[in-house]
Amino acid sequence: MNVITHRDRAALVAQTADRLTALLGELIATQGRATVAVTGGSVGIELLAALADRDIDWQHVVITWSDERYVAADSPDRNARQAREALLDLVPIPAENVRELPADDGTPLDAAAAAGSALLESLGTIDLTLLGMGPDAHIASLFPGMPGVLQPGVAVIAVTDSPKPPPSRLSFTVGAINASDRVWLIVAGADKAEAAALARSGAAPETAPAGTAQGREETLMLLDAEAAALLEEDGR
Numbered sequence: 001m002n003v004i005t006h007r008d009r010a011a012l013v014a015q016t017a018d019r020l021t022a023l024l025g026e027l028i029a030t031q032g033r034a035t036v037a038v039t040g041g042s043v044g045i046e047l048l049a050a051l052a053d054r055d056i057d058w059q060h061v062v063i064t065w066s067d068e069r070y071v072a073a074d075s076p077d078r079n080a081r082q083a084r085e086a087l088l089d090l091v092p093i094p095a096e097n098v099r100e101l102p103a104d105d106g107t108p109l110d111a112a113a114a115a116g117s118a119l120l121e122s123l124g125t126i127d128l129t130l131l132g133m134g135p136d137a138h139i140a141s142l143f144p145g146m147p148g149v150l151q152p153g154v155a156v157i158a159v160t161d162s163p164k165p166p167p168s169r170l171s172f173t174v175g176a177i178n179a180s181d182r183v184w185l186i187v188a189g190a191d192k193a194e195a196a197a198l199a200r201s202g203a204a205p206e207t208a209p210a211g212t213a214q215g216r217e218e219t220l221m222l223l224d225a226e227a228a229a230l231l232e233e234d235g236r
């Protein structure tokens with residue numbers, strides 16, 4: 001995992017938007033399409049908002065989510081709704097390129113099984129998975145101590161007892177995250193400093209799910225200075 005520290009939250013968001021814009025351009029030029037699993041969470045949504053005025057060929061970008069809150073489609077808690085308001089409703093991305101995880105309709109277990117087989121198969125290799133991280137070192141909706149954190153298979157799982165509301169969620173497994181070519185963790189704020197250090201320290205996955213994230217080609221932890229405060233000098 002390579003660590004890149006930014007001066008502050010605004011610089012983290014702006015420079016990650018630059019980095020992502022450049023990556024999308026390269027991917028579209030070389031392979032005709034770019035597939036990105038985006039993240040919810042505060043900094044994840046700020047990043048999406050920062051992309052709205054970038055020069056991106058949205059016709060050739062496919063968006064999905066590394067996790068989703070299993071709530072009604074129009075709930076303000078839904079990562080997809082927040083992403084639409086911040087970015088997707090503002091740019092010319094074709095509707096068929098926006099591949100949401102299911103909204104609340106039946107049990108989350110059934111939804112996860114359907115999403116896992118259909119959505120992941122239809123997407124093929126994900127070029128980039130974006131992840132936020134909680135102060136407890138959770139990524140996507142994989143929380144410390146959850147059995148799903150150890151699940152290597154490429155799948156979408158149901159989480160029915162999330163310690164962070166809302167309790168019902170759908171999440172990529174670690175296997176699905178790590179099947180992506182690239183994984184970028186985007187982390188801001190002093191309340192994330194301990195978790196960032198834990199994730200970098202090689203702590204057990206049950207303790208620090210964030211430490212298990214690893215792209216096939218690239219893994220970046222992109223932080224602001226507050227979140228990086230407890231990292232060893234060589235990890236900054």
Ligand SMILES: O=C1O[C@H](COP(=O)(O)O)[C@@H](O)[C@H](O)[C@H]1O
Pocket residue numbers: 039040041042043044067068069079131132133134135139140141164
């Ligand atoms: O609930 C969630 O939280 C994490 C982190 O969110 P943050 O607000 O602390 O940045 C996020 O990565 C995840 O997608 C989301 O569902």
